[in-house]
Amino acid sequence: MKYFLQSSVHIMLGCFFLGCGTQETLILDEEISAIENGLTPAIIVKGEEPQLFSIYDRMKYHKVPGLSIAIVREGKIRWAKGYGEANTESGAMIDINTLFQAGSISKPLAALAALKLVEDDKVDLDLDVNSYLTNWKIEDNEFTKEEKVTLRRLLTHTAGMTVHGFPGYQQTDTFPSIEQVLNGEGNTPKIYVDTIPGTIWRYSGGGYTVMEKVVEDVSGLPLEEFIEKNILTPLGMDNSTFEQPLPTEFHANASAAYDSEGKLIEGLWHNYPEQAAAGLWTTPSDLAIYCIGVQDILAGKSDGFLSKETIEMMLTKHKGDWGLGPSLAWDADSLRFQHGGKNAGFTNNMMAFAHNGDALIIMTNADNGGRLISEIERSISNYYQWGISNSKIVDIIDLPVEQLSKLVGKYKLDFQVPDIGNYIIEITLKNDKLLVFDPNNNDTNVLSALDEFNFIDLDKGDEVVFQIQEDTSKIGLLWSNRLQFYKISE
Numbered sequence: 001m002k003y004f005l006q007s008s009v010h011i012m013l014g015c016f017f018l019g020c021g022t023q024e025t026l027i028l029d030e031e032i033s034a035i036e037n038g039l040t041p042a043i044i045v046k047g048e049e050p051q052l053f054s055i056y057d058r059m060k061y062h063k064v065p066g067l068s069i070a071i072v073r074e075g076k077i078r079w080a081k082g083y084g085e086a087n088t089e090s091g092a093m094i095d096i097n098t099l100f101q102a103g104s105i106s107k108p109l110a111a112l113a114a115l116k117l118v119e120d121d122k123v124d125l126d127l128d129v130n131s132y133l134t135n136w137k138i139e140d141n142e143f144t145k146e147e148k149v150t151l152r153r154l155l156t157h158t159a160g161m162t163v164h165g166f167p168g169y170q171q172t173d174t175f176p177s178i179e180q181v182l183n184g185e186g187n188t189p190k191i192y193v194d195t196i197p198g199t200i201w202r203y204s205g206g207g208y209t210v211m212e213k214v215v216e217d218v219s220g221l222p223l224e225e226f227i228e229k230n231i232l233t234p235l236g237m238d239n240s241t242f243e244q245p246l247p248t249e250f251h252a253n254a255s256a257a258y259d260s261e262g263k264l265i266e267g268l269w270h271n272y273p274e275q276a277a278a279g280l281w282t283t284p285s286d287l288a289i290y291c292i293g294v295q296d297i298l299a300g301k302s303d304g305f306l307s308k309e310t311i312e313m314m315l316t317k318h319k320g321d322w323g324l325g326p327s328l329a330w331d332a333d334s335l336r337f338q339h340g341g342k343n344a345g346f347t348n349n350m351m352a353f354a355h356n357g358d359a360l361i362i363m364t365n366a367d368n369g370g371r372l373i374s375e376i377e378r379s380i381s382n383y384y385q386w387g388i389s390n391s392k393i394v395d396i397i398d399l400p401v402e403q404l405s406k407l408v409g410k411y412k413l414d415f416q417v418p419d420i421g422n423y424i425i426e427i428t429l430k431n432d433k434l435l436v437f438d439p440n441n442n443d444t445n446v447l448s449a450l451d452e453f454n455f456i457d458l459d460k461g462d463e464v465v466f467q468i469q470e471d472t473s474k475i476g477l478l479w480s481n482r483l484q485f486y487k488i489s490e
Contacts, residue, residue, distance in 0.1 A: 031383070032079055038379040042371075042461035046395045058375055059084055063262030064366040066094040066255060070284035071380065075292055075299070075357035080285045086255040086365065089264065097239055099246075099254040100363040101269060102280035102287070103341025104165070105350050106242070107208050109290060110276035111155050111314070111325025112231045112306065113215045113223065118151070119310050122218050125152040125324075129210065134217045136179050138210065139192055147197040154204075154211040155325055156318040160195035163188055163206030166278055168270025168344050175245065176273050178213055186273070201320030205277035212276035223275050234305040235293050240282040245271040254281065255365040257345020260441065262366065265345040278343055284361035291352035291359040294337065298354055315354060331387055342370075349373050351388075358386065371460065394456060396448045403452070404429055407466055411477050411485035425485065436464070 039053040059067065066084035070077060082094030102109075117123045123132055128148035130137045138149050143160060153159035166188055169175060176186040184190030191206035212223050219226045224242035232240050241247075246254060246269075257269040272278040297304035297311045304311070314324040315337055321328050326337040334353055341348035347369030352359035360380050362373045378389045413423035417440075426437045434455065436445040445462055447455040455464045467476035475487040 028079060032081065035376075035379050035383050038382060039375040040378055040382075040391050041459065042374060042378075042391060043456060043458045044391045044393050045458065046393050050391065053375070055083055055376065058372050062366070062368045062372045063258070063260070064364050064369050064372050065258050065262065066098075066366075067362060067364040067369065067372070067376075068094055068096065068098060068100065068284045069363075069376065070096075070288040070359075070361045072288050072291055072352070072357065072359035073384070075295055077285060077288050077292075080288070087264075087268075088256075088258075092252075094255065094365075096285055097253060097283060099239065099250065099281045099283060100348065100365060101257070101272075101278075101341075101343040101346040102282050102363075103278055103343040103346055103348055104205070105282075105287065105339050105341035105348055106276060106278050106280035107205075108325035108337070108339050109231065109240075109280055109282075110208065110212065110215075110223070110227065110242070113219075113227050113276075114151050114155060114211055115306060115310050115314060115324060116230045117215065117218055119306060123151060123214065125155075126150050129154065129214050132214050132218050136182055136213060141193060143193045143196045147199070149193060149197050149207075149210070151211060151214065152318075152324065153197050154207045154214075156201070156320070156322045157203050157207060158198055158201050158319050158322075159204065159207045159210075160193045160197045160199070160202070161191060161204040161207035161210060162194050163191050163209075164203055165205045165342075166272060166274045168272045168278070170270060171245075171267035173271075175271060178209065178216070178273060178275075181209055181273055182213065201318075201322065205274060208277040209274050212274070215276075224279075231305060235289055237282070237286040237289050240280065240286045242275045242279050242281075244273055244275050244279045246281055250281070255346075257343070258366040259345060260367040262368070269346075270344045272343065278341075284363050287350050287361045287363075288359060291337075291350070291361070292357070295352065295354065295357050295359075299357075336388075347373065349377070351377070353386075358384070392461070394450060394458075396450060396456075396458075398432070399449045399452065401429070401432060404432070404434055406468075407434060407475065409475075409487050412488045414484045414486060424488070 037054045039058055040050045044050045065088050066086050068082045070080040072078060080096045082096055082098055084094055086092040086094050086098050118125055127150060129151060149159045180186055182191050191209060215226060216223055227242050257265040259265055293305060294311055297308050316323060317328055326339050329336045329338060336351055336353055338351040345367055346365055348363040350361045362376055374389060381388045408427050408429050410424055410426050417423045420440060423440060428435045434447040436447060445457040445460060447464060448458055449455050453466050462480055465478040477485040
């Protein structure tokens with residue numbers, strides 16, 4: 001059993017990275033303060049001076065009790081810092097060693113286990129994984145007659161596997177085995193192939209659960225043991241574990257989880273038997289070590305945890321701009337590897353530049369952390385001139401009340417939502433603004449007009465397009481270019 005390092009050790013390491021000279025400390029303090037107090041809105045109205053916010057302002061606004069940040073510059077941790085509370089009932093505060101659930105950031109780390117087996121010639125990326133699976137196998141069907149599920153396809157979300165993600169289990173729930181999860185005997189459906197493997201990109205936590213089973217069957221070890229031995233320990237990620245449920249000796253150093261209203265989730269957090277997909281507990285500083293490890297290998301470091309050839313293969317573009325684990329993005333000639341993470345009560349993001357040694361990791365203990373993360377990323381990017389996550393400048397107009405009144409009413413989503421059924425939102429008019437109320441999550445958007453048909457929420461950044469036929473007998477609403485609603489009779 002691995003024990004996490006004490007705060008004092010990491011604080012000393014942090015000072016080592018920074019040099020810890022008095023002048024350097026003053027410069028760093030100013031740097032951190034500028035970022036902490038430089039948060040700007042996602043949307044800025046043309047001609048208006050953008051308002052600046054502090055991290056604590058926005059934590060309160062977004063109902064995020066706590067968060068933690070690590071910044072990497074030129075291949076070293078530049079600074080790391082915790083903000084707010086890990087547990088609002090006990091008063092425990094966030095520090096740089098506070099553990100968060102990584103959510104789907106687990107996936108690129110778990111993918112390293114499969115890549116280690118590839119490098120050791122234990123598995124082949126392009127062979128049918130059923131040849132490696134023992135007491136559970138993927139059921140063959142009409143979709144697997146010609147194309148098979150392979151590790152490459154599992155890692156890149158192109159295997160045609162079902163089940164997008166997992167809700168986790170409360171502390172009082174029965175904790176299923178990986179085989180029970182695969183068979184749909186937990187709280188999610190059975191995992192199987194419903195699309196010809198290799199034909200489309202579709203995000204699948206279920207596919208990563210199959211990958212987890214391959215690693216365990218081939219290595220003969222539980223996933224958490226194999227990864228600790230072959231990935232976490234060689235990297236020096238001493239504050240990380242894939243063990244689920246989290247052992248009790250680590251609870252005092254783990255953040256609690258909070259819902260969208262800022263309320264403590266029952267049992268402090270959920271547990272995730274789907275370890276590869278969602279089971280990692282870690283810190284931003286440990287994820288920074290992972291990012292630096294990848295960057296060092298790409299730069300030619302010979303004693304890395306994997307070979308340069310394997311890491312280059314990991315960062316090769318597949319369908320959906322996906323690598324073998326991480327998502328990939330490009331700004332001009334600059335490659336980034338990245339991944340977001342969302343478990344019940346935890347929202348996170350990790351982003352690293354492959355070749356210049358820069359990275360950022362932000363982890364929050366709340367369901368509402370996503371927009372706050374974007375605001376912090378924007379401030380970080382502006383300060384370091386990374387050119388990512390810029391504010392959008394818009395020109396808004398005033399429309400006649402008579403015209404806005406035609407859009408008032410109830411709108412129904414064009415498909416049924418599991419556990420909800422008909423998903424209906426309501427648009428009202430107040431102070432010459434359209435208000436969109438979503439009773440399903442008790443949320444309200446305030447829409448400003450960009451033109452006759454296009455509207456935007458200046459605070460949240462959501463964009464809405466109204467589709468109006470000439471006789472106005474049918475009015476449609478497209479939300480954020482992906483959710484189609486139609487106006488219904490009262």
